[in-house]
Amino acid sequence: MPKSSTPKDAEAPFISHLLELRDRLLRSVLAVLAIFIVCAPFANQLYVYLADPLMSALPEGNTMISTEPHGPFFVPFKLAFAVAVALAMPFLLYQLWAFVAPGLYDNEKRLALPLVVSSTLLFYLGIAFSYFVVFPIIFLFFTSTAPEGVAVMTDINAYLGFVLKLFFAFGIAFEVPVATVLMVRMGVTTPEVLAEKRPYIIVTAFVVGMLLTPPDIFSQTMLALPVWLLFEVGLFFSRRMMRRKRAREAEEGDEEFDDFDDVSQDGLKQGAGRPEEGP
Secondary structure (H helix, E strand, O other): OOOOHHHHHHHHHHHHHHHHHHHHHHHHHHHHHHHHHHHHHHHHHHHHHHHHHHHHHHHOOOOOOOOOOOOHHHHHHHHHHHHHHHOHHHHHHHHHHHHHHOOOOHHHHHHHHHHHHHHHHHHHHHHHHOOOOOOOHHHOOOOHHOOOOOOOOOOOHHHHHHHHHHHHHHHHHHHHHHHHHHHOOOOOOOOHHHHHOHHHHHHHHHHHHHHHOOOOHHHHHHHHHHHHHHHHHHHHHHHHHEOOOOOHHHHHHHHHHHHHHHHHHHHHHHHHOOOOOOO
């Protein structure tokens, strides 16, 4: 008789998964710390580079300030840690992928890896777009609207929190093509349904831009328009993916029909070759 499974046998795979999760989390933490150690000596230079869009927009003679005694020391290190996490993101996503990959089917593995790579690149693209395109425009707008007699001198910690929030907002917003393709691939919706709901998606993009960006029309629009365009990109690739899927299903259906037709023809030939039985 086969041995019945014991609680210890059931716990063994669970414990092995926990050990693997611990190892991968430890590798992720060590990777972030290693990059942080490399970035820490350049913390001040990193902050100067981050503050360049605001410093370029400030009136002549205005500077940034620190309202906290420990701000000049800790704030650049906070930025260095954020940079370390951002640079380690591909490795962190790989550790996540390696942990969940054994439980995926082959078709899911083929889909998941391109999605991980594309989502990482789009996140970096969103950060670059906010820094090189959005920041110069909104900071010039903010500084030019200051009332007369008000000196614009931004606190370095407040500025860091502000730009990190915008980096995250634009990085997440640039994931729209991945989200669109994933929803269509999982069968949640279809490209035709998404195309019909385009007006609602555009309105939603402006609402999201209003919630995630400062309360001005420039930053709201500069987030909403890329979201809309990226939605169109995701819709384009979703349609291509569905056309290939339908063509593949049609080919498989034709092959099954041909196989059935061959079997039927063989049966007819065999039946025709048999001698007729007498009464």
